[in-house]
Amino acid sequence: MKQQLCTALVLLSVAACEDGNPAGETKPGYRTPDAKLASDIMTPEVLWSFGRLGGFKLSPDKRAVLYPVTYFHKEENRSYTDLYLLHLADGKITRLTDTDYNEAAPDWTPDGKVAFLSGKSGSTQLWEMNADGSGLTRVTDVEGGIEGFLYSPDRSRLLYLKEVKLEQDIHDLHPDLPKANARLIEGQFYRHWDHWVEGYTHPFIADYAPGRAVTGGLDIMAGEKWESPVRPFGGTEQITWTTDGKGIIYTARKKEGIAYARSTNTDLYLYDIASGTTRNLTDGMMGYDNHPALSPDGSLLAWESMERDGYEADKIRLFVMNLQTGEKKDYTRAFDQHAEGVAWADNNTIYFISDHHATDEIYRLTLDDGIITRLTDGVHNYTSVIPADGCLLASRVSMSKPAEIYRVNSATGEAEELSFINKALLDQLTFGKVESRWIKTTDNKQMLTWIIYPPRFDPAKRYPALLYCEGGPQSTVSQFWSYRWNFQMMAANGYIIVAPNRRGLPGFGQEWLEQISGDYSGQNIRDYLSAIDAVKQEPYVNEERLGCIGASYGGYSVFYLAGHHEKRFKAFIAHCGIYNFEMQYATTEEMWFADWDLGGAPWEKNNPVARRSFDNSPHRFAGNWDTPILVIHGQRDFRIDASQGMAAFNTARLRGIPAQYLYFPEESHWVLGCQNGILWQRTFAAWLDRWLKE
Numbered sequence: 001m002k003q004q005l006c007t008a009l010v011l012l013s014v015a016a017c018e019d020g021n022p023a024g025e026t027k028p029g030y031r032t033p034d035a036k037l038a039s040d041i042m043t044p045e046v047l048w049s050f051g052r053l054g055g056f057k058l059s060p061d062k063r064a065v066l067y068p069v070t071y072f073h074k075e076e077n078r079s080y081t082d083l084y085l086l087h088l089a090d091g092k093i094t095r096l097t098d099t100d101y102n103e104a105a106p107d108w109t110p111d112g113k114v115a116f117l118s119g120k121s122g123s124t125q126l127w128e129m130n131a132d133g134s135g136l137t138r139v140t141d142v143e144g145g146i147e148g149f150l151y152s153p154d155r156s157r158l159l160y161l162k163e164v165k166l167e168q169d170i171h172d173l174h175p176d177l178p179k180a181n182a183r184l185i186e187g188q189f190y191r192h193w194d195h196w197v198e199g200y201t202h203p204f205i206a207d208y209a210p211g212r213a214v215t216g217g218l219d220i221m222a223g224e225k226w227e228s229p230v231r232p233f234g235g236t237e238q239i240t241w242t243t244d245g246k247g248i249i250y251t252a253r254k255k256e257g258i259a260y261a262r263s264t265n266t267d268l269y270l271y272d273i274a275s276g277t278t279r280n281l282t283d284g285m286m287g288y289d290n291h292p293a294l295s296p297d298g299s300l301l302a303w304e305s306m307e308r309d310g311y312e313a314d315k316i317r318l319f320v321m322n323l324q325t326g327e328k329k330d331y332t333r334a335f336d337q338h339a340e341g342v343a344w345a346d347n348n349t350i351y352f353i354s355d356h357h358a359t360d361e362i363y364r365l366t367l368d369d370g371i372i373t374r375l376t377d378g379v380h381n382y383t384s385v386i387p388a389d390g391c392l393l394a395s396r397v398s399m400s401k402p403a404e405i406y407r408v409n410s411a412t413g414e415a416e417e418l419s420f421i422n423k424a425l426l427d428q429l430t431f432g433k434v435e436s437r438w439i440k441t442t443d444n445k446q447m448l449t450w451i452i453y454p455p456r457f458d459p460a461k462r463y464p465a466l467l468y469c470e471g472g473p474q475s476t477v478s479q480f481w482s483y484r485w486n487f488q489m490m491a492a493n494g495y496i497i498v499a500p501n502r503r504g505l506p507g508f509g510q511e512w513l514e515q516i517s518g519d520y521s522g523q524n525i526r527d528y529l530s531a532i533d534a535v536k537q538e539p540y541v542n543e544e545r546l547g548c549i550g551a552s553y554g555g556y557s558v559f560y561l562a563g564h565h566e567k568r569f570k571a572f573i574a575h576c577g578i579y580n581f582e583m584q585y586a587t588t589e590e591m592w593f594a595d596w597d598l599g600g601a602p603w604e605k606n607n608p609v610a611r612r613s614f615d616n617s618p619h620r621f622a623g624n625w626d627t628p629i630l631v632i633h634g635q636r637d638f639r640i641d642a643s644q645g646m647a648a649f650n651t652a653r654l655r656g657i658p659a660q661y662l663y664f665p666e667e668s669h670w671v672l673g674c675q676n677g678i679l680w681q682r683t684f685a686a687w688l689d690r691w692l693k694e
Contacts, residue, residue, distance in 0.1 A: 027100040030080040031071040032425070040430040041455055042492045044681035047483060048072050048674055051421040053395060053403040054081070055384070057107050062389045063088055064131065065405060066096075066106050066114060069421055072674040079674070083116060085131065086405065086418055088388070093419070096133040103127075105148060105236075110155045115139070117146070126160065126214075141213045147201060148229075148236040151208070152245040157273075158208040159241065159248060160217065163199040166225050188258040191638045192589050193232040194668030200227040203239060203250055205273065220248065220271045220278075228252040230266055230290070237291055243298030247272050249281070251290050261591040264288050265309045268301075281321065287314055293342045299323060300367075302342045302350055305330075310592040311517075313474035315510055316340055318352060320367065331365055335372055336509045339363070345387035345410075351375075353382055355507035358436070358448050358478045362394060362408065376413040379434060381479040393418075398479040399452065399487050400431045430455040432491040439500070439534045442526045448508070449531045450477060452487040452497040462542040464692040466490060467532040467569070468499040469550030469557035473516050473524075473597070476507045484575075484671055484680055485551065493685045494693070495547075498535045502527035518599035518609040520553075521560060521616035528557065532568065544570070545692045549684075551575035551632075552640065552669065556618060559648055562629060563621025571691035572629040573684060576640050576669050579648040581617035587641040622651045628658040630687040632680070634667030660687060 032049040049072075056067035065086040072079050083096040083103050097103045101120040109115050115128050121138060123145035129136040140146055140160060148161040170182050183196065190197055202224070206217030221228060228250045229238035238251035253266040267282045268289050282289040287306030294301055301321045306314035318339035321328040332339050341353040350365045356374070360381035364373045376382060380398040385408070387393075392408040396415065405419040432453040438446045454463060468485070470477045477499045487497045501508065503524040504516025516524050536543040548569045550558045555577015562572055578584045582602045585594050595601075599609030629652050633645030645661065652659035662683050664676055671680045 029082045029098045029100055030073045030076075031069070031082070034424045037425070037428045040428060042429055042431070042489055044489070044678045044685075045074065046425065046429070047486060047489050047681065048074065048678055050402045050425060053405065053419065053421055054104075054106075056386075056393070056395065056405055058386050058388055058393060059108050059131070060110060060112050065393060065418075066108060067405065067419070068104060068106055068116075070102075072677075074674055074678065077673060077675045083114065084419075085114075088407075088418075091418060094133075096129070107149070107151075109151055110153060115149065115151070117149070119145075126158075137211075139208075139214060141215050142217075143215075150236050150239060150241060152241050153243055154245050156208060157205055157245065158214055158217075159203055159205050159239065160214070161201050161229070161236070162204055163201050164219060165199045166223065167198075169198070187256070188591070189256075189261045189589060193638055194636045195232075195638075197231075200225060201229065201231075203228055203248065205248070220250075221252070224252075224254070225256050226252055226254050226260065228269075234290075240292050240294055242270075243294055243296075246274065249292045249294075249301065251292070258591070261589065262595060263309055264306065264312050264592050266290055268292050268303060287311065288316075289319075291340075291342060293344060295344050295347045297347050300347065302344065304340060304342065310596050312590075312593060312596070313472070313506070313513065313517075315513075318342060318350070318365065320350075331367070331370055332372070338506055341384050343385050343387055349387075351385045351387060351392060353385060355476050355478055358450065358476055358501050358507055360478055362392065362413070364410075375410070376408065376415070379436075379479060397481045399434050399450070399481065401426065402481050431488045432457060434487075437535075439531055441523075441530045443523060445512075447527055447530065448501045449535075450487070450497070450499040450501075451535065452491045452499070454491045454494050454496065457540075459540045462540055463494065463496045464545035464547065464688075465496040465498055465532070465535060465541050466547045466549055466688070467528060468497055469528060469548065469554035469561075470499070470502070470505065471550065471552030471554045473504045473520070473553035474506060474513060476505045477501045478507065483677055489681060493689070495688070496535070496541060498531050500527055500531035502531070517597055518613060520556065520597070520613060525557065525560060525564070528561065529565075529568070547571040547573070547688050547692050549573040549688075550577070552577065555640075558629075559618035560616070560621070562627060563618060563624040565627070567626075569627055571688055572627055573632070573687060574629065574645075574648065575632040576634065576637050577631075577644065577648070578618070578640055579644045579651075580619040581614050583644060583647070584640065587643070589638055619647070619651070622655070625652060625655055625657055628687075628691050630660045630662065630683070632662040632664075632683075634664040634669065634671065636666065636668040639669050 052070040054068035056065050068081050070079050070081040081102040083106050085094045101118045103116045103118050106116040113128050117124050118127050126139040126149050146160040146162050150159040202219050202221045204217035204219050206214045240249050248271045251266050265286050266288050267280050270279045286309040289305045291304045305317045305319045308314050316338040317330050318332045337354045339352045343351045348367050353360050354363050362375045362382050362385050380396050383395045385394045392410050394406050394408050395403050396406050397403040406415040408415045432455050435451045437449050439449050441447050490497050506513050546569050555574040558572050558574035559577050559579050598613040600607040602614045604610045631645045631649040633642045635642045649661035671677050
């Protein structure tokens with residue numbers, strides 16, 4: 001404890017002096033106090049007290065793991081992120097930083113220093129320090145800040161990400177109107193998920209030398225009106241240096257406007273530093289090609305690939321290319337599952353994550369024989385994997401536990417927890433039992449459904465139950481941990497949760513996944529009802545007190561079921577759901593999604609798939625609504641515009657149906673703010689309690 005405190009004090013004093021501020025002016029960080037809880041039943045406040053693990057990195061000598069943890073301070077309504085070091089030999093954990101600057105995206109330099117992004121200097125820049133937290137120095141001083149970084153293997157160059165402006169805005173066109181607040185839009189792709197598209201993130205490369213600040217660099221996509229990494233979720237995992245440091249492989253979708261909005265065709269490009277030329281490595285491959293990973297000797301390139309353009313939920317294949325010959329091979333042709341999170345162990349062995357029957361497990365591929373072996377098995381999700389000396393390091397999560405770092409035996413799959421970020425809280429809480437059940441569907445298939453019981457469940461009692469409708473729509477109901485749709489939080493309020501893996505979800509083969517495309521109102525809706533109809537037969541379920549909840553596509557499901565549920569449910573909650581398909585088609589941004597999933601445009605009168613979709617829009621059945629409904633939406637949700645939620649709420653009120661509208665002006669498709677998140681949970685529970693409890 002004293003050593004950690006001294007390290008933190010050294011870091012703080014160095015940081016303060018570097019900025020020219022008096023020593024001690026830097027404010028400390030924050031993490032949840034190890035307090036005694038008032039109850040063993042989880043509350044929204046406890047849920048938002050958990051530390052949140054970020055992406056972890058193995059040191060070059062493979063002796064330590066660097067990782068960030070984020071805590072939310074309720075009263076300040078903000079987050080604090082600090083860095084931690086886990087020593088693999090003895091399991092000792094050292095807190096490296098203790099500041100209010102939110103050290104983010106940590107990684108190792110090739111020679112074993114700790115690097116990270118921080119806004120300490122006023123803009124987001126790259127900083128370095130020794131592995132004991134001493135010797136803090138700023139590496140970049142790039143105007144406007146940077147968004148990510150990668151060191152070249154020999155540490156002679158630095159790649160950093162920065163947004164560049166390539167379009168004229170209203171003030172460029174009218175400099176005499178500096179206070180004008182408007183956007184003049186011509187292109188199609190002008191907003192995305194939660195932000196207005198005002199620039200393009202490009203990779204820059206610069207010479208690097210310790211002790212000399214990087215102030216500029218070469219834009220390797222100069223003048224190109226597209227970005228790398230690809231919006232909205234891409235980071236440096238979409239880019240890699242070649243092992244000789246002479247080139248950069250990056251991901252991009254090199255299309256503009258409507259063509260960009262209608263296509264998922266990203267490619268991998270190899271930029272040669274010496275010549276300044278760029279080559280498309282995946283030319284002719286029409287779907288997503290992403291997440292390049294080079295073998296240790298640099299001769300082979302592995303990546304994730306989808307086959308079809310416009311289909312964002314297509315099977316994720318694992319391809320490997322010989323960079324000398326250009327020969328490439330799909331190693332998952334006979335593997336009817338996704339392959340994600342590729343990590344090389346040696347030049348013949350790759351580990352990856354795949355979803356099978358609603359859990360995400362670690363798999364191993366050996367290239368010489370093409371054999372894929374499942375390594376782990378359990379009620380959990382592995383979310384990432386890194387080969388280490390004689391073992392694997394992985395992050396793991398479940399419906400009953402936030403993410404932690406584990407050491408996994410690469411021969412047996414046995415796992416040992418290492419990080420224990422949330423042990424103090426978890427040890428004080430009682431969670432409900434999580435059970436998997438196979439339920440027969442209306443077309444005689446078997447559907448895996450998770451049942452989550454309240455803490456201290458008593459089978460002699462009768463409980464209200466909630467049907468959970470998954471979003472995506474092609475997102476599995478696996479062992480995820482959420483800070484909104486948290487099944488243990490719902491169960492703690494005294495509900496049985498029914499969470500079916502209905503048609504349209506991965507993990508059960510491509511045929512099961514693809515049924516939903518162009519048929520939102522079809523078999524998957526019947527699957528929902530099969531699940532709740534089966535579980536409500538249990539003597540401990542009060543079938544007179546059933547609720548139905550969901551977000552995104554799940555919100556659409558709620559709106560649709562509100563007009564078709566035949567008196568099953570007594571309360572609905574829809575978060576960011578699609579209410580009117582014609583409105584959705586005309587206001588969403590990623591048109592490939594609407595084109596593929598709805599089957600076409602509303603004006604395509606001779607398109608039977610599109611006609612089926614638009615004819616079954618939930619708003620067309622609002623005349624059947626008869627059940628209280630809570631509608632939730634965020635103004636910055638550009639995937640499903642906030643007007644959808646407002647229209648659904650207005651419809652309910654105009655029809656005399658009890659309704660509430662929880663509106664977040666600053667939130668997007670998710671609710672990310674601390675106090676907003678707690679408010680979400682309180683409103684969610686209060687609405688259900690009002691209608692489903694005596």
